[in-house]
Amino acid sequence: MTQFITFTVIGLATGAIYAIASAGLVVTYTTSGIFNFSHGAIGMFTAFVYWQLRWDDSWGGQWPAPIALIFVLLVIAPLIGILLQLAVMRGLEGTSETTKLVIPIAVMLAFIGATNWIWQGAEQRIPKPFFGRNAKWSIGDAYITWHQTIIVIVAVLLAIGLRFLLFNTRAGVAMRAVVDNRELVQLNGGRPDRAALLSWAIGAIMAAIAGILISPLLGGLGVLALTLLVVNAYAAAIFGRLRNLPLTFLGGLIIGVSVSYWNWLSGTGQKWPWLSELRTSLPVVILFVVLLLLPQDRLRGGRVSKTREWFLAPTAGKAIVWSGIFIVIIAGLSLILTLKWEALLTRGLTMAVIALSMVLLTGYAGEINLAPLAFAGIGAIAAFQFEVGSGVETGIGFATLAVLLAVAFGFLVFPAFGIVGRKLFVSIICFSSFVLVLVCVFDSTTGTGIASRETMSLTAFVIAALVSGFTGALVALPALRLRGLYLGLATFAFAIFVDKMVYKQRQTLKLDVPFIGDGEDISINIFNNGALNIPRPGFFGIDFVNNQWAMLILSSIVFSGISICLVVLRRSSYGRQLTAMKDSPAACATLGMNMKRLKLSVFTLAAAIAGFGGALHASNLRTIQEDYPFTIWEGLALFMLTVVGGIGYVSGALIGGLVYACAFVVMGDFWGKLANDWGSFRWLFTVLQDFFLLLGPALAGIGLGRNPSGIASQFFEGYASLKLKANRAVLIIGLMGVVAVWGLRVISVIDGWTFLLIASPILLLMPVIGEANLESKARVSESPLELAGLDYDISPELLQELDEKVGIADNYLTTRTTSFGRRK
Amino acid sequence: MTSHPILSLENIYAGYSHISILKGVSLSLHSGQVYALLGPNGGGKSTALKVCSGQIKPNSGELKIAGRSMQHATPDALARAGLCTIPEGKGIFPNLTVHENLVMMTNTGIALEEIKTIAYERFPQLSTRSTQLAGTLSGGEQQMLSMSRALATKPAILLLDELSMGLAPIIVKQLYEIVAQIAEEGIAVLVVEQFARTVLGVADTAGIMLNGQLLAEGLPTEIQHLLTSAYLGIKPNTL
Structure with missing residues (x-):
């Protein structure tokens, strides 16, 4: 009984905090339509501020609790909310759901970056509960601390207060x-505008209250732990369908109590080793389940999604030509790069391969997936297990597993491409035979004992794609009816689940493939001691182990290959179906399209790409850990940067991957070098270095609000003028300049930094000069001719001009039915 | 009628981004007058009304209220100053209750009690549904709720956009009777309608808009015969 009371009280207290946090989330969502992903991070940030004021020795510290509370809750938190609304969220009107999700994610990363920056150093920051640790009272034998009591009272008061505010004022x-x-x-x-400001201020205050109340329960302040803990509140908000406050509070309590009871039942995770981490991931499991059970909004037909994002589809020919140019550029660059930069560039390219999965899923099909790196991680683990880690009793066991996966993959993907009936079976047989051949012949997995190969075969990459694709389908299958934000949250829940339950898994999985071998055919130690050593690829007799250059070129070829496939796919009838589904699911339903099949196939394909890229990325890094590089935070950053790059374009994925892996390191290094070279300004350059490393990605994301179509489209627009004949001279001179500087670098006349400092301005100035050149050459009319008669009157001179152009100078009436194109 | 119009548009040019819709529209409205703005789809009627309510800023020309230039005022400032706009397709908040919809009207400075008295007296049906979500009311009831704003907030000017949209003829008739009553209290009413018959019975003055210009203006009886040609997109020869 005592234990029951104790665990119930603990559950109710945490649940009450979840309820407070999620109520804040609901307030901002209902008033702005924006799901504030940064909510958890605001709570975390304000908890740090509160700690600083109350307990830090060096600055602040020793503020009395009431004053510190008033300062944080009534000054800092509302200020954060108001600034967020004014500077960021207000600009999100008319953007797509993807953008509305990405920008709060960017804000979240900004808060995490800022907190890491302000509170550097590994010192323990321990906030104390209200009235100290020993202030408690008892029910029977069970003790209840005053902190827990206060939490519950505050939650009840806030619930009543919010209800009153929203419905009675x-x-x-x-x-x-x-x-x-x-x-x-x-x-x-x-x-x-005032109403929005008020709601953001209230939202931030609620986050702050949750952060301050929850931090003493954690032991020490941790940036990610605290953010994630408030993230648990998302499930509670979904309980109330992001609208209903009473249900949200109930949801918070249910989550808190179930986590607490689970801790009680499982002896805080000791009893069942497989489920040891379930206590931290239970809230997201609940989130996933609630999302699935939630009645979804009906398909809305009346509203065709009209957003500010705009993506064009390139042709396959162009994609092939540009891929060739791209590989040549990478090869050229590799001549002037040091090993460190070669490795960084490879990292960027392999990340770009993973980002391509998001181009297919989010850019083309409009389905949000916040777990790209979870799929990549699963791919990497699969490849590792296939080549190194697993104990294999019979090779046939493995081969059977691979064939089964291939068959499943075929059933999931092929029908969406119109392959049905007998064709489907023939194709699946061909595909699975192909995989079987790969496994048996090229990989010769016939031996016994642990695989432990030194290099990674082509087959391992295929296996990575298959396993990850299959997992993608497993996640998508229950989530088929979800769209937009809800799908985003479901995949987010999955990513956290993988973070906790897969990467932290230390158990050995024993599989018995039916009819083959005797008993346990395959044993897989899922995440061996928190780190996996992934071998480098080894095929076609090329040495990838000691040759970073080969790895770089391989990555660029893989990226180009998948990109071309995606561009071809985008132009095919499959791609058109995806676009149609993105634009108007209701219209698709009336056209008789099987959207479930389509969605399942695109999820499978995207997860397969992510898995393939994950294996490649891990293989390039040689080692992966439980907290790097495939965690939820890294995944969110990559997702955000790909959207910033332009999620509708394969080049957006390239920009996303490169910016993620290289750009901020380059900037950080640049300021770091200046700090070294220029001692007297060291402090300034160090600040700038930290700024770019910690806050750069987040600020890039926040900037997206201004141009939701991303950098790629800006780039295309900017360089469009260079394609014109009139600008050929500018193009040639510019490119010759860049090649000349490159040549100087190859023969070591200049160093890398000089190359960068000369080449980048040339590349940036080319479109500017091109535009200026065009303007001086041609007078571009202000209004297109199609608007003649609407925007401006059709003057007799214009009619005359038109008549002469089409050679009907005497009969002007017919000119009205002719199309003329643009007037120059 | 007094010599100073309460609302006037003077040579207004306005539109959306780079497509201009109104091309030099001038009209004026006096207290107690019902002005019906008629014409086919895309003629610019609703745009003219949005210029009056402050939702669209004119590119040039002047919007005057009681003789003062007002084209820079925001819609909410105009609303608080006594300009009541009922937009196209029921001006209500579907996810708020009837009562809360009435609460939103208090932004104009009238006390809630007074608003409730006026609204429930005129439309007793609404009082029995005060806790119901407005979105679940019938089309006619929703229009009543939006009309109660016109009655209860005691505006000086009332702008109505397509009042009859999606409603049964009998309800439309009732609504226009209310409009006539409102005008009798000295409120200036500007009505935009595609379906001209009912409104012409109430209006003192009517104007026909075609291609962003006011083609004709006058007594309803004078205008009536021009309507058919205007709806067919033909400029009447008499002009």
Whole structure:
């Protein structure tokens, strides 16, 4: 009984914190339509500020609790909320759900970066509970601390207060009215901007209260742990369908209590070793389940999604030509790069391969996946187990498993491409035979004992893709009915689940392939001691082990190959179906499209690409750990940067991968070098170095709001003028300049930094000069001719001009039915 | 009628991004007058109304309220100053209750009690549904709720956009009776309608808009015969 009371109280206290945090989330969501991913990070940041004011020795410290609380809750937190709304969130109107999700993620990363920056050093920061650790009272034999009591009281008061505010005050009603119809609020004389500010301020205050209350329960302050803990509140918000506050509070309590009871039942994870980490991932498991059970909004037909994002589809021919150019550029660059930069560039390219999975899934099909690196991680683990880690009693066991995976893959993907009936079976037989041949002949997995090969075969990559693709289908299958934000959250839950349950898994999985061998055919130690040593590839007699250059070229070839496939796919009928599904699911349903099959296939394909890329990335790194490089945080950063790059383009994936792996390191190194060379300004350059390393990615994400189509489209627009004949001279001179500087670097006349400092301005100036050149050459009319008669009157001179152009100078009436193109 | 119009548009040019819709529209409205703005789809009627309500800023020309230039005022400021706009397709908040919809009207400075008295007196049906979500009301009831704003907030000017949209003719008739009553209280009413018959019975003045220009203006009886040609997109020869 005592234990029951103790665990119930612990559960209720944590649950109450979840409830507070999620209520804040609901308030901002209902009033702005933005799911504030940074909510957890705001709670974390304010908890750090509170700690600083209360307990730090060097600065602040010793502030009395009431004053510190007032300062944090009524000054800092509302200020954060208001600034966020004014500077970032307000600009998100009319953007797609992807952008609306990415920018709060960027803000979250910014808070994490800023906190890491401000509170550097590994010192233990231990916040104390209210009234100290020993202030407690008892029910029977069970003790309840005052901190826990306060948490519950605060939650109840806040619940009542929020309910009153939202339903019984004009400001609260206005906050809800803004969601319904912003314009109408104005016509009623209300001020929607004020309502939004108020809701963001309240949201931030709730996050801060949750952060401050939860941090003493954690032991020490940890940036990621604290952020993630508030993330657990997301499940509670989903309980209330992001609208209903009472249900949200109930959801928070259910989560808190179930985690607590699980701890009780499992002896804090000791009893069942396989499930030892379930106690930390239970909230996301609940999140996933609640999402699946939630009644979804009906397909809306009336509203065709009209957003500010805009992507064009290149042709296959162009993709092939540019891929060739790309590989040549990489080969050229490799001549002037040091080993360190070669390795970084390879890392960027392998990350870009993973990012390609998001181009297919999110860019083409409009399905949000926040777990790209979870699939990549699963691919890497699969490849490792296949080549190195697993104990294999019979090779046939492994071969059978691979064939089964191939058959499943075929059933999942082929039908969506219109391969059905007898064709389907023939194709699946061909595909699985191909995999069997790969496994048996090229990989000769026939021996016994642990595989432990020194290099990774081509087969391992195929296996990585198959396993990861199959996992993708397993995740997508229950989530088929989810869309947009809900799908994003479901995949987010999956990513956290993989973080906790797979990467931290130390058990050995024993598989018995039916009819073959005797008993346990395959034994897999899933994540051996928190680190896996992945071998480098080894095929076609090329040495990838000691040759970073070969690895770089391989990565660029793989990236180009998959890119070409994706571009071809985008132009095929399959690609058109994806676009249609993205634009209007309702229209697709009326056209009789089988969207479930389509969605399942695209999820499988995307996860397969991610798995393939993950194996390649891990193989390049040679080792992966439980906390690097495939964690949820890295995944969110990659997702965000790919959207910043331009998620509708394969080049967006390239930009995303390169920026993720290289750009901020380059900038950090640049300032670091300056700090070294220029001692007297060392502090300034060190600050700049930290700034770019810690906050660069987040700020790049926040900047997305201004141009939601991403860097790639900006790039295409900027360089479009260089394609014109009039600018050929500019193009040739510019390129010759770059090649000349490159040549100087190859023969070591200049160093790397000089190359960068000369080449980048040339590349950046080319489009500017091109534009200027065009302007001086041609007078471009202000208004297109199609708008003649609408925007401006058809003057007699214009009619005359048109008539002469089409050779009907005497009969002007017919000119109205002719199309002329643009007027120059 | 007084010599100073309460609302006037003077040579307004306006539109969306680079497509201009209104090309030099001038009209004026006096207290107690019902002005019906008629014309086919895409003629610019709704745009003219949005310029009046402050939702679209004109590219040039002047919006005057009671003789003062107002084209820089925001819609909410205009609303608080006594300009009531009922937008196209029911001006209500579907996810708020009837009561909360009335609460939103208090932004204009009228006390909630007064608003409730006026609204429930005029539309007793609404009082029995005060805790119901407005989105679940019938089309006619929703329009009543939005009309109660016109009645309860005591505006000086009332702008109505396509009041009849999606409603049964009998309800439309009732609604226009209310409009006539409102005008009798000295409120200036500007009505935009595609379906002209009912509104012409209530209006003192009517204007026909075609291609962003006011083609004709006058008494409803004078205008009526021009309507058919205007709806066919033909400029009447008489102009």
